[in-house]
Each structure stands twice: as C-alpha cells, then as structure tokens.
Amino acid sequence: MKLKMVTAWQYAKKIFVFPRSIIFFGLALLLILGFSTSLNFIPLAQPATAQVAPLSTTIPRYVVTAEFGRDRGGSDYTHFPTSASASDCQQFCINDNRCSAYTYVRPGVQGTSAVCYLKSVAPASTPNSCCVSGVKL
Structure with missing residues (x-):
C-alpha cells in the first residue's frame, strides 16, 4: 500500500465540489477585507499635528474642600456679597479659573x-468660627 502526500487544497478539491463562482466570490471577499483593513492603519503612520484651537467642549471639574470654622486671610482678588450659603461661594470658586481658594x-x-x-493663591488656614474656607485641588 502506497501513501501519497496530499495538500489540503488537493484534498478539498477531491472531497468538495466548488463552483468557480464561489471560489471567485471568496477570493474577492478576502481581497476587499484585506484592503479595507490595511486602510484603517494608514492614519496611524501619519505625523501628529498640533491643534490650533481647543476643540473640547467639556468643562474641567475640580475638587474644592470645605473647611468649617477656618479662615484663609489674604490673597483676595475679589469679594462680593452672596446668599447665606457657603456652597454658593464654593461654586463661584469652582467656576472661576483664577480661583485657588475661597473664604x-x-x-x-x-x-x-x-x-x-x-x-488667587491658597493662604494658610487659621481657626475662626466666622468662616468657611476651601482650597481648589
């Protein structure tokens, strides 16, 4: 008994009947998928370019502390009367880019x-029952 070495393609041709249209369609599909996949990687090879203007519409969020019974004297760049809530003052500091701390x-x-x-900067904190202070982190 003599054994023959048979490739997978030769074996498949003998066992399965492939119409020429299916073979052509399969090869065409492989070429299209391979070509489209290679196109997806082309932008990765391009050099990066700097943005001229910021495109982000997100607002940076900050963590701002609330120190009850503490005063941070000095370094004021503005002050104004506000409602009877310390959280309003804290919110003004969050929304102002220049603000580093509030009292x-x-x-x-x-x-x-x-x-x-x-x-504009966060001065040292001292105990004082009149105030609520905080620092933007």
Missing part, C-alpha cells in the same frame, strides 16, 4: 449679608 464669611460678621472672598 465665606457668615452674615452679620462683616455687615448684614454674607461675603465671599475668592483668592
């Missing part, structure tokens, strides 16, 4: 209304 002074301490101080 909220309760109503009745410096007049009839509360005052919010926004600070």
Whole structure:
C-alpha cells in the first residue's frame, strides 16, 4: 500500500465540489477585507499635528474642600456679597479659573449679608468660627 502526500487544497478539491463562482466570490471577499483593513492603519503612520484651537467642549471639574470654622486671610482678588450659603461661594470658586481658594464669611460678621472672598493663591488656614474656607485641588 502506497501513501501519497496530499495538500489540503488537493484534498478539498477531491472531497468538495466548488463552483468557480464561489471560489471567485471568496477570493474577492478576502481581497476587499484585506484592503479595507490595511486602510484603517494608514492614519496611524501619519505625523501628529498640533491643534490650533481647543476643540473640547467639556468643562474641567475640580475638587474644592470645605473647611468649617477656618479662615484663609489674604490673597483676595475679589469679594462680593452672596446668599447665606457657603456652597454658593464654593461654586463661584469652582467656576472661576483664577480661583485657588475661597473664604465665606457668615452674615452679620462683616455687615448684614454674607461675603465671599475668592483668592488667587491658597493662604494658610487659621481657626475662626466666622468662616468657611476651601482650597481648589
């Protein structure tokens, strides 16, 4: 008994009947898929270009602390009367890019209304029951 070495293609030709149209369609499909896959990698080889203007529409979010009974004196760049809530002052600091820290002074301490101080740098914190301070992290 003599054994013959048979390739997979020769074996498939003997066992299965392949119409020429199916073979042509399969080869065409392989060529199209291979070509489209290689096109997807072409942009990766391109050099990067810098953006001229920022395209992001997301707003950066910050973590801002709330230190009850603490005052951060000095480094104020603005102050204004606000509602009777320290969270409003904290929100003003979050929304202002220049703000690094804030101090909220309760109503009745410096007049009839509360005052919010926004600070360009975060000064040292000192104990004071009149205030709520915080730092933007």
